[in-house]
Amino acid sequence: MTQAQHNNFIEVTNVWQQYADQVVLERLNLSISEGEFCTLVGASGCGKSTFLRLLLGQERPSKGQILLAGKPLAGEPDASRGVVFQRYSVFAHLSVLDNVAIGLELVQSPLLGRLFGNAKREAREQAAELLTKVGLGHALDKYPSQLSGGMQQRLAIAQALIMKPRVLLLDEPFGALDPGIRKDMHTLLLELWNEIKLTVFMVTHDLAEGFSLGTRLLVFDKPRIDPHAPNAFGARITYDIPLNPQRRANRAVFDELPAHVAASLQPAV
Template structure:
């Protein structure tokens, strides 16, 4: 049985159809990368998986059960813009998920629970390479360090599903490579299921075990909003057989270049 199942997802905003007929099954532990032209509904699909947005029709199941209609700890998310709290230090940002869980009203825990939260936060700082920056505020961190913090914060509650929306888009090439390596390492260690939206097709091929391409298959020049995007390619990626995927990768890059 698949871990994440989407059945006939459609999304419309007024008269504009954004997504239509999106159906797929994803096994537990997969790393699914998602590419497509700007505005084709990639981020919309990610928000549906998060529970931040409801489809106009269709539904999503997780582990055989209807997905919770609102975000929950089982689904972590990291956006392109660093989603950390600017008034908290690195350590405080990483302790926050445990403190909110302990007291949503006060946002604080005490005694043994506070020590446990600190221990887990410190262990995560070691994992993401920020132990030396525990007392710094986000404004005192580089872009790559802020994104490390955002990923660490999302991982602390051990989500079953990690949702990433262009998480490295604002980083320089060197930092981006480091963050890709960190993400793969954390994915292998945790066994979580990952959905990652990216505009970089090469990144999609290098990181993913499965590639989804979103695009419109029907067009009406008189009514451009009449049809939505769907999954036009669904490709398993075998990183040990790069030659077999190289031609497809080149064709997709050329296709996206032509549309730009």
């Protein structure tokens, strides 16, 4: 990787997010090194997607701050962060190749959104190379409606990666895919992460997936609940579990985990 490696690449300090009287997230504190693969799990509605939107810069926290490489996040999403959602977010009217090349065209020619001559050829070559890497080299001229769900997610990943983000945000990217296809996508994602050394945040509902992919698993949960005021307290990161390269947790950490979390994990011996 050409950029300097940061140990405190992303710093989340006392972050709260509240909508009207509903506290969704409270007191989030987190320090992430560049190149970590963080998986985020937690009950439905506890604020995982909200946290991704804060990291993307789509929303600002009600309180607290998030620094990226020592600087406050830009006021809106920029090329340093790419995102892939569960539901396919590709352009239906563009071919596979154009879906990816358009990212470069929009950046290099923001007014027209089109490149010409050499610049156009280079953008299309880069896009084709990346599409080959995600296994879509044979489908450059197809349209999204002609692709399977797994292929559409490969396309969405290529769309995010063409902008060379330093951070990739994935919101249940494989949630709608069959188990066999999910396994292929896991392999692809780990290959890309190893090769590009991205910092990844991935929301998943599948604890086993979270443990098998992440170098660090973050559990979001509400430690305080008031039955008379269900909106009064938000979720926090209740467990922050480092995983070794074999995706196992240190024995001491493992022994601290509640049974339902530990059940999907093997301890390091």
